[in-house]
Amino acid sequence: MTGTDKLQVKSMEKAYMEKSKSKTGQDRHRIITKSPVIHEILDIIDRAAKTDSSVLLLGESGAGKGLFAERVHVQSRRKDAPFITVNCAAIPDGLLESELFGHVKGAFTSAVSARQGRFEMADNGTIFFDEIGDLPLALQAKILRVIQEKKIEKVGSDVTVNVNVRIIAATNKDIEALVQKGLFREDLYYRLNVLPVYIPPLRERTEDIHELAYFFLENFMQKAKKHFEGFSRDALSAMLSYSWPGNVRELANVIERACIICRDKFIGYDDLFLNSVRFEKKEGADRNLKTAICIFKTGFIRQVLEENNWNQTEAAKALAIQRTYLSRLIKELKIEIP
Ligand SMILES: Nc1ncnc2c1ncn2[C@@H]1O[C@H](COP(=O)(O)OP(=O)(O)O)[C@@H](O)[C@H]1O
Ligand SMILES: [Mg+2]
CATH class of the missing domain: 1.10.8.60 (Helicase, Ruva Protein; domain 3)
Structure with a gap:
């Protein structure tokens, strides 16, 4: 790298930090980096943020996928609406559907009151599917439907509700291999993979x-x-x-x-x-x-x-x-x- 390149990187870095600071008023979204590769990624992410396209973040655990997902949100027009994370690996399979879509009172035995799902919570904002590779096949079909039709139905209800969300997904798994093994729907993969971003390991x-x-x-x-x-x-x-x-x-x-x-x-x-x-x-x-x-x-x-x-x-x-x-x-x- 030449001296000028270095200077350029330095000033880009400063600009990024100031941008994210002024946007959030705190350090939460601050991405610390001196790496030209990460700066390139930030550049792509900041441009993609202005659109409503899906972003698929790939990379090892702990590399910063969650942080970059939030970055997409805070740089987008949706920044004042919620950013809702769904950790597909951490929520037990049986609960995922009602977590995502909500349920009406009495939809199942433990549904003592109605509940809003995360899609509705994220309305006008961003929904972030972390560990999307762990999403069960049955739910993959349902999410594909939300992407295509922008509508959801609560568990136990046939009333359709419109939702307007931007989708970001992340995984540390080889998602193409999952597609090949039939564990991940190809059509959903193509829908999510509009802008794949690979975060290199430290x-x-x-x-x-x-x-x-x-x-x-x-x-x-x-x-x-x-x-x-x-x-x-x-x-x-x-x-x-x-x-x-x-x-x-x-x-x-x-x-x-x-x-x-x-x-x-x-x-x-x-x-x-x-x-x-x-x-x-x-x-x-x-x-x-x-x-x-x-x-x-x-x-x-x-x-x-x-x-x-x-x-x-x-x-x-x-x-x-x-x-x-x-x-x-x-x-x-x-x-x-x-
Ligand atoms: N470049 C970075 N600058 C500052 N903090 C970072 C950076 N990359 C990751 N982190 C922090 O490291 C932790 C792990 O990052 P995270 O986004 O959760 O990784 P992943 O989602 O890939 O597992 C988080 O607390 C995150 O805020
Ligand atoms: Mg994470």
Whole structure:
């Protein structure tokens, strides 16, 4: 990259940040990046945002698909209407239909009162189907109908309601392979895939690692009311060579944990616990067994949840524990579900 290119990227980056700040009045939609590839994606996304076309976000878990989906919304004409997320993997199959379309009182045994579905909630705004690859086939047909006819019917009702929503979908699965296996409807795939956007994993844009690490450090310092001068040299180089299987979400978790543990001025290599959990000698750090177990449990459960697309039933199976016990652990360990 030439000097001028660098300058250009820098000024683009500033413009993007200011734009998203002024739009939202806060940092929530701020996309931190120094990567030219991400800047190109942002450019495409901001242009697509002005239309009503569907956007399909692809990429590994934690790469930022959710953040980019919100970005499409806040840059669109629909920004003042709701942005409604449906995590297709996290909602049990039996509940999905009424979650999406709502139900009338008495539609089924537990329907003690009428309920608005997420399509209606998102009217005039955007509906974001996260983990769309996990959507059961029967519901895929129903969603296709909404896209085509812009109408819904509540479960238990034959009254048709018009809805005006923009659809964004995301998946970390190979959706074309799902289509080939007959697990994902081809017609729905083509409808969603108007603008496919692939968010590269963090290890393929190492220029973002330090940028994001300092950004999260700043955030967590404020949250924890602690102050650090920055990262040690070892910590910085370890972050660059680590493969970040959990991408930006993992980086944020690593920095948060380091902020809790570190008692020096600089966050050190040992505070990062990269490559699984390491408990090496660390002066002054909290080295009691209870803390260590807690840190391990949190990291491990989070990882298994991520591997199972945050589907708690599946994660509980993988962990060989009861689903209810997993829910309790998630609460106790304050694991944030995206
Ligand atoms: N470039 C970025 N700048 C700031 N925060 C980011 C960036 N990319 C991801 N994040 C944050 O990392 C976390 C994981 O991102 P998310 O959008 O949920 O990933 P995905 O949907 O691909 O699993 C979120 O808290 C998100 O806000
Ligand atoms: Mg996500």
